[in-house]
Amino acid sequence: MGAADADRRAAAGDGNPMNAIRRGTRIAIAVARKDALAELRGRHATVSTLFFAAVVLLLFGFALGPDSARLSAAAPGLLWLAIVFAGILAVGRLHQLETDDGALEHLAAYPVDRRALYAGKALGGFAVMLVLGVVLLVAVAILFAVEVASAPIPLLVTIVLGAAGVAAVGTFYAGLTVRLRAREVMLPLLMLPILAPLLLAAVKATAAALSGDPFGELGAWIGLLVAFDIVMIVAGAATYGFLLEDG
């Protein structure tokens, strides 16, 4: 344990903080790139997740429709519910594939900073979530007759921050539940209550952006999303190491 720690510290950059950060970033990008490559070379988790989210949106339409005014009023909430549900599947898969192949143990055995590994996994999840968010935004615009072109910048900022939050929380919760017997139930059960403030803020920000922000509340909700993301990224980076060691 002590020797491994020393190795890790040495590998993390000879005590110079700038070197450590540079090295950590390189490791994180390498991990994220590995996940992206695996995804592109035939695992296609994103595609099936996207179709799942599209089906969810269709079912929302059946549940609340066919009154189109009601559907477009509910659109921000439906968009984010679809993103969160699909996101749970997506981040769950990113870890599941690793344990199926026994790759997570190898990843844990590398003498590198655990925070860099967390950042890498979260970055991969973030990329998937970003694709999901943008495609679903377009799908919601078409299905529920929402005018998204009126405020593209605030909508994109909301999607980016929401995607980052889901990825940040999802990465360490997926790592936590991946070896559990009932992981299919436990991952959403643990993640959804944690994501409640994100859902709330993202829905409000989206609704404000779509309606031209008449009450000037957009900035506050974006700020809440930023705060949520920062808190969860710090919490994830601090705890992911414990998960790899004996979680």
Next chain:
Amino acid sequence: MKTRILGWVALVAVAAASYVALFVVPPDVNQGDAQRIMYPHVASAWLAYLSFGVTALASIGWLWKRDLRFDAVAVSAAEVGVLFTAFAIWGGMMWGQPVWGVMWQWEDPRLTTTALLLALYVGYLLLRRLTDDPERRATRAAIVGIVAAIDIPIVHFSVEWWRGLHQTATIGSPDRVLNPAAPMAFVGTLLGMLAAFTLAWVYLMIRRYQLARAETAREESARLEHLVAARRVEVARG
């Protein structure tokens, strides 16, 4: 023995505080007898927050010191906290029915926050049941316990804002009674109830902690027996 005495004292204290809250203190002018629910409701909500704070601190203790006694404190506090949270929500609904006219009021930030709190810690307890290895269980649970505690203020804050955009004030928020203008009888009764509930909380915590330690000891001896049996088979086979 001391714990047993504490249990009896707590029981008597809760009974006495309930008697005062039900029959001695006058009913609220606006809310009538329904307001009496506030005494156990506020006391249990307060203890629920205390419990989850204890869980978070004990979780940090486990990750730091690797002593399973911290984990036993964490699980005890989480379980007792879930009990008090459920009790607080139940009391809130019983109070909401006559005062608001509905059991569930989406515009009350405390109610929605508390419901999420219950979900967070029920998840924590379920997670514990799914892991057999004590150290792994402690680590996984500790992470969930810490992150849940970090999430509570964010949840509260966001729900508060969310409601704020619909409506400026919630009618008859139960905690209003605590303001200094309120008659001393109300404040005194609430403090008495709080003290009685806290005694009960301490008693439950001690008992649950003892149970958790006994469970750990049993798991440990079962594992040792298993190892010894396996070794015997090996020796017998030569």
